Amino acid sequence: MRLALLTLALAAAAFAGAAFAADRYIVVQSTTSTQNSGLLDYLLPIFTAKTGIEVRVVAVGTGQAIKNAANGDGDVLLVHAKAAEEKFVAEGFGVKRFDLMYNDFVIVGPPADPAGVEGSTDVVAALQKIAETSAPFASRADDSGTHKAEMKLWKEAGIDPTAASGGWYRETGSGMGQTLNTGIGMGAYVLTDRATWVAFGNKGDYGIAVEGDARLFNQYGVILVNKDKLANVKADLGQAFVDWLISKEGQDAIAGFEVEGQQLFFPNAKGE
Amino acid sequence: MQDFGAAFWLAGELLVSGDETLAEIVVLSLKINAGAVALASAIGMPLGAILAVARFPGRQALVVLVNSLMGLPPVVVGLVVYLMLSNAGPLGVLQLLYTPTAMIVAQTVLVTPIVAALTRQVIEDMDAEYSEQLDSLAVGRLARIGTLLYDARASLVTAVLAGFGRSVAEVGAVIIVGGNINHVTRVMTTAIALETSKGNLALALALGFVLLTIAIVVNGAVGGLRLAMVRDAHA
Amino acid sequence: MLERPITRHGAVSALLPLVVEDLVFEAGGRRLIDGIDLTLEAGRRSVILGPNGSGKSLFLRLIHGLIPPTSGRIAWNGRPPGREVRLSQAMVFQQPVLLRRSVAANIDYALAAHGFDKAARRARTEQMLIEAGLEHLARQPARRLSGGEQQRLALARALAVEPDVLLLDEPTSSLDPHATLRIEMLIARAAQEGVRIVLVTHDIGQARRFADEVVFLHRGRIAEHAPAEVFFDEPGSEAARSFLAGELVL
Numbered sequence A: 001m002r003l004a005l006l007t008l009a010l011a012a013a014a015f016a017g018a019a020f021a022a023d024r025y026i027v028v029q030s031t032t033s034t035q036n037s038g039l040l041d042y043l044l045p046i047f048t049a050k051t052g053i054e055v056r057v058v059a060v061g062t063g064q065a066i067k068n069a070a071n072g073d074g075d076v077l078l079v080h081a082k083a084a085e086e087k088f089v090a091e092g093f094g095v096k097r098f099d100l101m102y103n104d105f106v107i108v109g110p111p112a113d114p115a116g117v118e119g120s121t122d123v124v125a126a127l128q129k130i131a132e133t134s135a136p137f138a139s140r141a142d143d144s145g146t147h148k149a150e151m152k153l154w155k156e157a158g159i160d161p162t163a164a165s166g167g168w169y170r171e172t173g174s175g176m177g178q179t180l181n182t183g184i185g186m187g188a189y190v191l192t193d194r195a196t197w198v199a200f201g202n203k204g205d206y207g208i209a210v211e212g213d214a215r216l217f218n219q220y221g222v223i224l225v226n227k228d229k230l231a232n233v234k235a236d237l238g239q240a241f242v243d244w245l246i247s248k249e250g251q252d253a254i255a256g257f258e259v260e261g262q263q264l265f266f267p268n269a270k271g272e
Numbered sequence B: 001m002q003d004f005g006a007a008f009w010l011a012g013e014l015l016v017s018g019d020e021t022l023a024e025i026v027v028l029s030l031k032i033n034a035g036a037v038a039l040a041s042a043i044g045m046p047l048g049a050i051l052a053v054a055r056f057p058g059r060q061a062l063v064v065l066v067n068s069l070m071g072l073p074p075v076v077v078g079l080v081v082y083l084m085l086s087n088a089g090p091l092g093v094l095q096l097l098y099t100p101t102a103m104i105v106a107q108t109v110l111v112t113p114i115v116a117a118l119t120r121q122v123i124e125d126m127d128a129e130y131s132e133q134l135d136s137l138a139v140g141r142l143a144r145i146g147t148l149l150y151d152a153r154a155s156l157v158t159a160v161l162a163g164f165g166r167s168v169a170e171v172g173a174v175i176i177v178g179g180n181i182n183h184v185t186r187v188m189t190t191a192i193a194l195e196t197s198k199g200n201l202a203l204a205l206a207l208g209f210v211l212l213t214i215a216i217v218v219n220g221a222v223g224g225l226r227l228a229m230v231r232d233a234h235a
Numbered sequence C: 001m002l003e004r005p006i007t008r009h010g011a012v013s014a015l016l017p018l019v020v021e022d023l024v025f026e027a028g029g030r031r032l033i034d035g036i037d038l039t040l041e042a043g044r045r046s047v048i049l050g051p052n053g054s055g056k057s058l059f060l061r062l063i064h065g066l067i068p069p070t071s072g073r074i075a076w077n078g079r080p081p082g083r084e085v086r087l088s089q090a091m092v093f094q095q096p097v098l099l100r101r102s103v104a105a106n107i108d109y110a111l112a113a114h115g116f117d118k119a120a121r122r123a124r125t126e127q128m129l130i131e132a133g134l135e136h137l138a139r140q141p142a143r144r145l146s147g148g149e150q151q152r153l154a155l156a157r158a159l160a161v162e163p164d165v166l167l168l169d170e171p172t173s174s175l176d177p178h179a180t181l182r183i184e185m186l187i188a189r190a191a192q193e194g195v196r197i198v199l200v201t202h203d204i205g206q207a208r209r210f211a212d213e214v215v216f217l218h219r220g221r222i223a224e225h226a227p228a229e230v231f232f233d234e235p236g237s238e239a240a241r242s243f244l245a246g247e248l249v250l
Helices: A001-016 A034-035 A039-051 A063-070 A082-090 A123-132 A144-155 A175-185 A193-197 A234-248 A247-256 B003-018 B020-053 B059-069 B074-085 B100-136 B141-150 B151-167 B174-180 B188-197 B201-233 C056-064 C103-113 C120-132 C147-162 C177-192 C206-212 C228-232 C238-244
Strands: A026-031 A054-062 A076-079 A094-109 A137-140 A167-173 A189-194 A207-210 A216-223 C018-027 C031-040 C045-049 C071-076 C089-092 C165-169 C196-201 C215-216 C221-226
Touching: A026 A034, A026 A234, A034 A039, A034 A054, A034 A175, A034 A193, A034 B188, A039 A054, A039 A144, A039 A234, A039 A247, A054 A063, A063 A076, A063 A144, A076 A082, A076 A234, A082 A094, A082 A216, A094 A144, A094 A193, A094 A234, A094 B141, A094 C031, A123 A144, A123 A193, A123 A207, A137 C031, A144 A189, A144 A216, A175 A189, A175 A193, A175 B188, A193 C215, A207 C196, A216 A234, A216 B100, A234 A247, B003 C103, B003 C147, B020 B100, B020 B151, B020 B188, B020 B201, B059 B100, B074 B174, B100 B151, B100 B174, B100 C089, B141 B151, B151 B188, B151 B201, B174 B188, B174 C120, B188 B201, B201 C215, C018 C056, C031 C056, C031 C196, C031 C221, C045 C056, C045 C206, C056 C071, C056 C165, C056 C196, C089 C103, C089 C147, C103 C120, C103 C147, C120 C238, C147 C177, C165 C177, C177 C196, C177 C206, C196 C206, C206 C228, C215 C228, C215 C238, C221 C238
Parallel strands: A026 A054, A026 A076, A137 A167, A137 A189, C045 C196, C045 C215, C089 C165, C165 C196
Antiparallel strands: A076 A216, A094 A189, A094 A207, A094 A216, C018 C031, C018 C071, C215 C221
């Protein structure tokens, strides 16, 4: 059976190829904004060059990242949903949560500005206007950090947008980039983190409509997953990464990351 | 659509320039697909042949099941394999999550029903032709399956190609179990998904063209092999 | 390896006599073989003759054990047809079923199925190719041969395994006279070497050339079973007389 031998040989080759990985690596469960903006591609080589520790990033929504980490499928969690992060630590999955950096959310919209919110610095008022005029709004609706922040803002505005789901309120159930692609395609307003927006390559004729409200603050935290609870965690290597991120060197590196001349993340770790 | 033109040029540039990152992604894609298709063939072909030749109660139900599994949603397969390989799952000790091996496993689950179902059809037709002759030669059950698989080799290439087509185009399963980790588990389809989510539509499309080119090359090469087999084997 | 009742070239075959008792085969509510009783002794060439649809092919398949009868008994020297018995038999079909491999590989395959070891297979394959006049085509894909060559290969494959009994189902019905002659010569030589021949045909001329005895089938029954000279000179049944006279036998 030459055919069988050939297939077996191919399988063996594939498996041999699969086993190339180095031992000194950690898995970071993180959010799409840190990857899509290019921040991690910028930071990680600096850290790896210094420590020899390879960092493998799984970039998903914050909700999924937290679940994956709670399953023990990550050593470090780097996300942006403070309440959920604190719960993660309180339940014993995380060792300790550190503030890492922040940026802010913005609402982007079409030049026609059907809700008349352009230039607004009051995000709650802007959301109310969008709801009143039934202007299309695309939501990620994926339990991500951005989605959680969006729902908090709607609550402050006293509106339950999900009642209009399928009408002017469009729940895409997908990641930031996909929601931007979809929202821009349908002329909808979208709440996005600034970093993803600035680095986004398919802006069309969209621009930032609402920004500068203190309530649009977007805090990122970093947590070492708890080895006592999840035995597979590479605690030493993970700790080294967390320590570096919140050290002066790491914080300076975050501040040094720019896209098109714009600083996208602002380090604010308090140190130890 | 200016994206198309731009994407076309970009694809050409990427291919000509021999971009290292792209080469890495392409090589990993081919390894994972080859591994998955090889495993799926090793499992699916005997399985399909047994379904074609053997007569046992529940056989028809099993045939329906295998045919239905061809339509398995990749995301569901990805999720199931993730839950198995996760550190919280039963196979977590193997430490395979977020590795190319995990991707091969998921792809194998996706491709095996395709290979098995197509093999069953091919072998059933061939058995109709060969059955009495093989009975007359007093060929045993196991040897009969081997004979049918070997003599159907030219037709089975099509089953393998169908499996390759499924695996090479699939993103839903591999992105969940592989994690789309740069330099580790990033393949053509997950890279395309990533660039799309970054809004880099031209680059995403260019990668799509590269993927298509690879598929054409593989299909062409295998198709040539098949022709040679047909020349050797058939009237 | 299986124990083979090797008696080739011997006077007595371990497989004979073939005794068939009250054999019935029904399909789709129709009785296609309708109570056949027959005994075939060793050392003769039997021709099963009859018009199309008389059940000749079915009868051959039944005694070879390829299909199970609806009722009745078949015994090769006391043994029912099955894998064991088939290891001492070979059958050539009307349309040869050749494997999608080379000419030589087709013969080698049959030998391997019958448990011949590698060296024996090589020698025997070469011998059979020469006997069948196919040695120059040994490496050719079997399915690319002409119709006559394909049937010669099927016959060579059948004889390669040294069967005691060779069953032939209209082996030359789709061949031209030249190809037919070469097939008949191969069959005749095998018969001379002691292979028990059972040939199904509707070709009267072929029956005359081959038969020591004739079994004439009509509508699933034996209309006549007689030595060849008796059958051809003084057929005892109406159906056989009509058939030999070239009339349409319904």
